[in-house]
Amino acid sequence: MARTGLRGAAATIGILTLLATGGASTAAASVPATPPATAAPAVDAAGQQCTPNKRVLTPGPSYLIERLGLAEAWTLSRGRGVTVAVVDSGVEAGNVHLSGALVPGRSTFGDGSARADDDLFGHGTAIAGLIAARRVEGSGVVGIAPEAKIMPVRVFESAPEDGQSSRDLTPPSAGSVSAGIRWAADHGAQIINVSLSDDRALPQYRSAVAYAHARGSLVIASAGNRNTANADRPDPAHFYPGELDGAIAVSGVLKNGDWDPGSSYAGEHVDIAAPGQSMPSAYISGGDCVFNGDSASSSYATAVVSGAAALVAARFPDESPDQWAFRLTQSAMRVSPAERSDTVGWGEVRPAAALALVDDGALPGPPSAVHPAPSSAPPESRTIPIDPVADPLQPARTIVGWTLGAGAMVSTIVLLLARARARRLRD
Structure with a gap:
């Protein structure tokens, strides 16, 4: 998520604008029943804009299911038993895809009395839907981890009024985001989704992430969106947390x-x-919406990885956050197994491969979280001798040779004497 520069704990973070800037659209009007799966087109971003007061369901299957190999992943894990905190604008509890999916949450700005299960902006609800939306009749929207729980942690201090754009939104502060990360870790969230980012390494972020990590939580955050960033941001830039x-x-x-x-x-x-x-997901209207039809938002991508992390954490509950992170990065799809890039890191997430990964410490790519790095000691040098090697049988061969030579000489002498005697007798 894009950010403005922070100046102190109360400074604000620039919010990734999505809904009011034409980033959201829907593929179909409301439908009364689920059509045959073979007849429904994949959800796309072509169509009318999402309307907050109009519930719309998109019947086509999400392209994410095939793209990410989710059918295979779901045979191994569906996220049951894992709680994912959504540190964002709140989550609309009334959305049909999130019925029964939410656990108690909290707001971390002001006096904390604002409802975390209410979302006037829509961003947090979309993130939650991508992570853990439940299937409903008439809709193809489903989360990456459809049996995980969502913990709403509201860090947005206000929402746009009617007629205002999302750029009029008062965004969260570094303090409210950091407090949200800590609160989520304290209340049992194994995965903490932070679909926003900041270009200042404030101590709050470092402390909050370390705090969460120590309590067994993995923080997954946006790497930054260029098209919603400040024009004067340096490139490359830093993106925290x-x-x-x-x-x-x-x-x-x-x-x-x-x-x-x-x-x-x-x-x-x-x-x-x-x-x-x-990205097809839940919307504050209570139904569906397809977000970001024209560009790739790292905000929504973060939610996808958080969903994959929930699948991993559910299947391997005894592993550490570092081991979950290793599974995700090591199994990601990339051109060269041993190399990362500055554009996509270790590659595009592949949940099924992460669930099936066997870490023996010898895999190329990111370092294992539990095995030591392979030794890089140089091979042992070896000197090739050039002196002749003594033949241990040479003495025996010498004796045999002399014996045979002496025998041949004696035989020759005896033969010559015999011939000489024979001539004397003839004479």
Whole structure:
């Protein structure tokens, strides 16, 4: 998520604008029943804009299911038993896809009395839907981890009034985001989704991520969106909390897997990538919406990786956050297994491969979280001798040779004497 520069704990973070800027659209009007799966087109971003007061369901299957191999992943894990905190604008509890999916949350700004299960902006609800939306009749929207729980942690201090754009939104502060990360860790969230970012390494972020990590939580955050960033931001830039130790920074790619330089930042901070274009998810209308039809948002990509992390944490509950992160990055799809890039990190997330990964310490790519790095000691040098090697049988061969030679000489002498005697007798 894009950010403005922070000046102190009360400074604000620039919010990734999505809904009011034409980033959201829907593929179909409300439908009364579920059509046959073979007849429904994949959800796309072509169509009318999402309307907050009009519930719309998109019947076509999400392209994410095939793109990410989710059918295979769901045979191993569906996220049951895992709680994912959504540190964002709140989550609309009334959305049909999130019925029964929410656990108690909290607001971390002001006196904390604002409802976390209410979302006037829509961003947090979309993030929650991508992570854990339940299937409903008449809709193809489903989360990456459809049996995980969502913990809403509201850090947005206000929402736009009627007639205002999302740019009029008062965004969260570094203090409210950091407090949200801590609160989520204290209340049992194994995965903490932070679909926003900041270009200042304030101590709050480092402390909050370390705090969460120590309590067994993995923070997954945006690697930054170029098309909603400040024009004067340096390139490359820093993006916190994603690039901190104990967190994963996620870049967004287009539907076909291509990295889009017009919408994403590249840099050493990028750990992994996921789709961020044409994202079908839950909306504050109570139904569906397809977000970001024209570009790849790292905000939504972060939610995809958080969903994949929930699948991993559910299947391997005894592993550490570092081991979950290793599974995600090591199994990601990339051109060269041993190399990362500044655009997509270790590659595009592949949940099924992460669930099936066997870490023996010998895999090329990111270092194992539990095995030591392979030894890089140089091979032992070996000197090739040039002196002749003594033959241990040579003495015996010498004796035999002399014996045979002496025998031959004696035989020759005897033969010559015999011939000489024979001549004397003839004479």
